[in-house]
Amino acid sequence: MTLLAAIDSPCGEDAIAFELIRTLEPRLRKLDESLSILNCVTPLTDLVPALAPDRSPILVDAVVGSSMDGRVIDIDASELLENPKPASTHALSVASTLQLAQALGQLPFRLGIVGIRVDPERARTSSTAMCG
Numbered sequence: 001m002t003l004l005a006a007i008d009s010p011c012g013e014d015a016i017a018f019e020l021i022r023t024l025e026p027r028l029r030k031l032d033e034s035l036s037i038l039n040c041v042t043p044l045t046d047l048v049p050a051l052a053p054d055r056s057p058i059l060v061d062a063v064v065g066s067s068m069d070g071r072v073i074d075i076d077a078s079e080l081l082e083n084p085k086p087a088s089t090h091a092l093s094v095a096s097t098l099q100l101a102q103a104l105g106q107l108p109f110r111l112g113i114v115g116i117r118v119d120p121e122r123a124r125t126s127s128t129a130m131c132g
Helices: 012-031 077-082 094-103 120-131
Strands: 002-007 036-040 056-064 072-075 112-118
Touching (some): 077 112
Parallel strands (some): 002 056
C-alpha cells in the first residue's frame, strides 16, 4: 500500500503540500485505489506511527529555496538522514522525524520525498501574518 503524506502547517505557504495532494487525489485514486493519504501537521505524532518498513510512503513538503518558486524537487531520503537541515516550520523537522523512525525500526525500505520550493521571504511573511 502506498502512503502519500503531506507534511504541512496551517501557517503560510507551508500548506502547499496539502493543497497539491488534495488537488491530485482524485487522479491518484484512479491509479491506486488502496492509496492512503495523510495530512501531517505534526510529523512526530502524525507520521511516525504511519511509517513501516513494508510501506512505500511518498512525503510532500514545502522547502525554502532561493528562487524558482513552485519548482518541484526530488529529495534523496538517505542524504536527508545523513545531513538534516536544522530549519523547519514543524515542531520536529522531517529529517529528525525520519531519524526517529529509523531508530525505532519503522523507516520504510523505500521512501520518496518531494519538495515544493517556496520563496523564503514570502514564506516568512505569510507565516508571520497567519500565525503571528
